[in-house]
Amino acid sequence: MMRFHDPEVLWFFLALPILALWWGGRGKAPALRFPTVAVGELVGRKTRGRVGFLRLLLRLMAIAFLIIALARPQIGKSTAEVEASGIDIMLVIDASTSMRSLDFELQGQRVDRLTVVKKVILKFMAQRPNDRIGMVAFASDPYLVSPLTLDHDWLQKRLEKIQPGDLGPATAIGSALAAGLNRLEEKKSKSRILILLTDGVNNAGSITPQMAAEAARSVGIKVYTIGAGIQGEAPMPVQDAFGRLQTRMVKVEIDEIMLKQIAEKTGAQYFRATNTETLEQIYSEINKMETTKRTMRKQEDYKELMAYALGTALFLLAMEVLLANTLLRRVP
Numbered sequence: 001m002m003r004f005h006d007p008e009v010l011w012f013f014l015a016l017p018i019l020a021l022w023w024g025g026r027g028k029a030p031a032l033r034f035p036t037v038a039v040g041e042l043v044g045r046k047t048r049g050r051v052g053f054l055r056l057l058l059r060l061m062a063i064a065f066l067i068i069a070l071a072r073p074q075i076g077k078s079t080a081e082v083e084a085s086g087i088d089i090m091l092v093i094d095a096s097t098s099m100r101s102l103d104f105e106l107q108g109q110r111v112d113r114l115t116v117v118k119k120v121i122l123k124f125m126a127q128r129p130n131d132r133i134g135m136v137a138f139a140s141d142p143y144l145v146s147p148l149t150l151d152h153d154w155l156q157k158r159l160e161k162i163q164p165g166d167l168g169p170a171t172a173i174g175s176a177l178a179a180g181l182n183r184l185e186e187k188k189s190k191s192r193i194l195i196l197l198t199d200g201v202n203n204a205g206s207i208t209p210q211m212a213a214e215a216a217r218s219v220g221i222k223v224y225t226i227g228a229g230i231q232g233e234a235p236m237p238v239q240d241a242f243g244r245l246q247t248r249m250v251k252v253e254i255d256e257i258m259l260k261q262i263a264e265k266t267g268a269q270y271f272r273a274t275n276t277e278t279l280e281q282i283y284s285e286i287n288k289m290e291t292t293k294r295t296m297r298k299q300e301d302y303k304e305l306m307a308y309a310l311g312t313a314l315f316l317l318a319m320e321v322l323l324a325n326t327l328l329r330r331v332p
Contacts, residue, residue, distance in 0.1 A: 003302070005072035012067045016060055023056055058320040065313035069306050076302030087290055088148050088189040089133045090180040093117060094198035094228070096139040096171045098252055099164035101199070101234035104276050110235070113199055113228055114164045116276050121159065124283040125152050134183050135159065138176035140168025140204050147183055172205030173198055177212035177223065177262075184221055193222045193290055195283075196262070199229040201255040213262040222268040224286055225259040230274050 004010065095114060104116040125133055133155060135145040145162065146155045177196060184192045194216065202209050216223050233249040240246055256272070263270040269289075273279035 001077055002073065002075045002305075005074055007071060009067060009071040012070075013064065016064060019063070020056070020060055023059070055320055055323045058316050058323070062313045062316035062320065065309050065316065069309035069313060073305040073309060074302040075305055087128075087131050087191045087193060088184055088187050089128070089131055089290075090148070090184050090192075090194045091121060091133065091135045092142075092176050092180045092194060092196045093121075093135065093137050093145075093162070094139070094171065094173075094176075094200065095137040095143075095162050095164050095167050096200060097165040097169045098171075098199050098229075098234075098236075098250075101229055101236045101250070101252060102247065103230050103234045103274075104279075106276060112164060112237075114162065116279060117197060117228065118159055118162070120276070120279050120283050122156060123280065124287060125155065127284075127287050132187070132189070134180075136176055136180045136183070137162045138167060138172055138179070139165070140170040140172060142172065142176040142179035143167055144179065144183070148187060168204075170204035171198065171200040171202060173200075173202040173258075174207040174209040174212045175205030177209060178207045178215065181212065181216055181219070181221060185219055191290065192220070193224065193268070195224045195226065195286060196259070197226040197228055198259070199227070199252065199254060201253055202258065209258055209262055213265045216262075216266045221266065223262050223266040224268045225263045225270045226273055226279070226282055227254040227256055227259055227270070228273045228279065229254065 093114075099114040099117075100112045102110045102112055104111055104113055106116060106119065129152065130150075132148040132150055133146075133152065134148040135155060135158065137143045137145050145158045149155055173196070177194070180194050180196075184194060213223060229252060231254060232252065234252045235247050236250040237245045238248050238250070256270070260270040271282040271285075273282055
């Protein structure tokens with residue numbers, strides 16, 4: 001990154017066209033008289049005129065680089081002062097088979113729950129560019145999609161690869177919470193939160209959700225919980241005996257009592273999302289609630305280039321003087 005310490009000096013560039021017209025148009029009265037026009041043409045032949053133009057050009061370029069030198073050009077890097085939340089966020093996302101349920105919509109089309117969750121999470125990430133965000137997906141077992149990172153583009157690519165059912169048919173909520181908490185405990189940030197989204201009940205894993213919630217409370221990590229999907233029965237694509245996909249109504253259940261207990265124990269809040277709009281509102285509300293800010297100071301590391309510009313100006317001036325005393329030496 002290049003900059004000028006005193007950019008107002010660059011206004012002197014406006015004087016260069018005026019100097020060019022003044023020096024290019026003025027001249028002394030002739031010192032010699034020639035008997036014929038032919039002799040005059042020989043003295044003022046075109047090649048000598050080109051050298052004269054080169055002298056004027058060198059003088060103007062020397063002045064230009066002198067102006068640049070006075071403006072103090074610098075090259076380096078700068079870290080601007082910004083307000084960042086200073087919050088580490090771990091997203092824990094249910095990717096069990098039940099996330100294939102088609103009870104959400106996007107642009108008037110029925111889509112599975114996980115597709116909508118991905119879309120909403122991407123929007124949430126875009127609203128928090130200065131936060132480190134990590135992700136754990138889970139079903140029968142937890143899977144670390146990404147550790148805490150500021151590289152949200154890379155995190156987005158990792159998120160897109162998650163598919164419902166790839167991690168097994170069960171739902172290990174307690175183990176997933178523990179995996180997310182372990183990543184947050186490694187960092188000593190100003191604030192740490194975990195957002196758990198699930199559409200089922202805990203039916204796998206060696207750690208109960210209550211145990212994980214107690215661990216989160218003891219280290220001061222808030223756990224926001226989201227129950228996604230409708231209760232009762234939801235449409236879900238299933239394969240028949242011939243391998244063909246058919247949509248059937250399948251019984252689904254969300255342990256809302258457990259999710260409320262986790263949130264309350266850690267000083268957070270439980271939310272219920274039954275469609276795309278409410279899910280977007282939930283993440284937007286969490287985004288507004290977790291806005292602890294800190295100011296990051298501006299750091300600069302620049303190298304002065306003034307000497308290079310001044311050296312170039314002196315070199316061009318020396319070339320102009322050399323031409324004036326050789327090729328363009330005037331006869332008295």
